[in-house]
Amino acid sequence: DQQVKQNSPSLSVQEGRISILNCxxxxxxxxxxxxxxxxxxxxxxxxxxxxxxxxxxEDGRFTVFLNKSAKHLSLHIVPSQPGDSAVYFCDPCWTxxxxxxxxxxxxxxxVKP
Amino acid sequence: xxxxxxxxxWVICKSGTSVKIECRSLDFxxxxxxxxxxxxKQSLMLMATSNEGSKATYEQGVEKDKFLINHASxxxxxxxxxxxxxxxxxxxICSAPGRLDTQxxxxxxxxxxx
Numbered sequence: 476d477q478q479v480k481q482n483s484p485s486l487s488v489q490e491g492r493i494s495i496l497n498c499x500x501x502x503x504x505x506x507x508x509x510x511x512x513x514x515x516x517x518x519x520x521x522x523x524x525x526x527x528x529x530x531x532x533e534d535g536r537f538t539v540f541l542n543k544s545a546k547h548l549s550l551h552i553v554p555s556q557p558g559d560s561a562v563y564f565c566d567p568c569w570t571x572x573x574x575x576x577x578x579x580x581x582x583x584x585x586v587k588p
Numbered sequence: 589x590x591x592x593x594x595x596x597x598w599v600i601c602k603s604g605t606s607v608k609i610e611c612r613s614l615d616f617x618x619x620x621x622x623x624x625x626x627x628x629k630q631s632l633m634l635m636a637t638s639n640e641g642s643k644a645t646y647e648q649g650v651e652k653d654k655f656l657i658n659h660a661s662x663x664x665x666x667x668x669x670x671x672x673x674x675x676x677x678x679x680x681i682c683s684a685p686g687r688l689d690t691q692x693x694x695x696x697x698x699x700x701x702x
Contacts, residue, residue: 507596509605521606521670528595566605 479505481565485583494552496582498565501546510539510550512561513581522563523550555586591615592684594694601672602702608668609697611638611682617662618684622691623655626679638665638682672701 479500488494498508506527512520525532525539525548532539538551552559562581591614601607611621619640624632636657637645644657654676656668669676681696 507599509601524606524608526595526608526610566602 479565481563481582483582485585487585487587488555490557490586490588491554494550494555494559494584494586496550496552496563496565496584498548498550499546500548503543503546508539508541508548509566510537511564511566512559513564514561552584555584557586557588560584560586592682592692592694594680594682594697596697597695598698598700600700600702603673604671605701606668606670607672607699608666609680609682609699611665611667611684611694613663613684613692616684616686618665619662620685621659621665622683622685623657623665623667624681624683626681626696632681635667638667640665669699672699674701677701 479498481496481498483497486494486496507524509524510522512522523532523534523537523539525541527541527543530541536552536554539548540551541548548565550563562583564581593612593614595610599607621638623635623638625635626632634647635650635655636647638657638659639645640659640662644659646652654670656670657665659665665682667680677700679696679698681694683691683693686692
């Protein structure tokens with residue numbers, strides 16, 4: 476049972492526009508999320524995180540929004556750049572207690588020049 | 589009395605993730621905060637001194653690039669354990685100095701890296 480889902484396997488955006496990547500989760504105990512980006516043939520690198528005490532975290536062009544009631548989070552990239560083309564993973568850490576970690580399937584973002 | 593909080597209190601992550609721990613002074617300002625780690629059955633070990641508005645001072649043997657510290661305001665210091673691995677699993681505690689050389693400690697954050 477996949478507890479974290481990224482329902483859009485791919486997304487294509489024009490350079491300069493906004494990219495919005497979505498992640499849905501089912502387990503309300505998840506309260507700390509990380510976004511990673513992964514280039515081909517490389518390992519994932521940490522991008523931005525958010526904890527449940529916030530509903531928004533911003534870092535430069537990257538902003539993550541958390542809607543706890545809807546169990547939904549989204550990553551916004553503004554403005555999108557060709558170098559942002561990568562696979563993005565939404566990854567929860569289970570805080571307080573737990574014995575299982577689950578991960579979304581990733582969304583491939585393609586930013587066209 | 590003065591209170592220091594930490595968030596999260598407990599986090600379990602996969603190896604390779606980066607974990608950010610927040611330390612807040614709730615009713616007083618702290619230009620300096622201290623970060624410690626404690627392994628089971630061992631004493632607190634000072635990792636670094638976090639200075640508001642300037643770079644942190646790290647103790648010998650503590651990797652600056654591994655443990656990133658940001659003291660962005662007078663009430664918040666953050667410790668980011670980058671690319672965490674199982675050997676980073678520990679109890680991380682922050683403290684802030686009060687009057688007359690007292691230290692107010694946070695409740696700690698237990699990090700477990702699988």
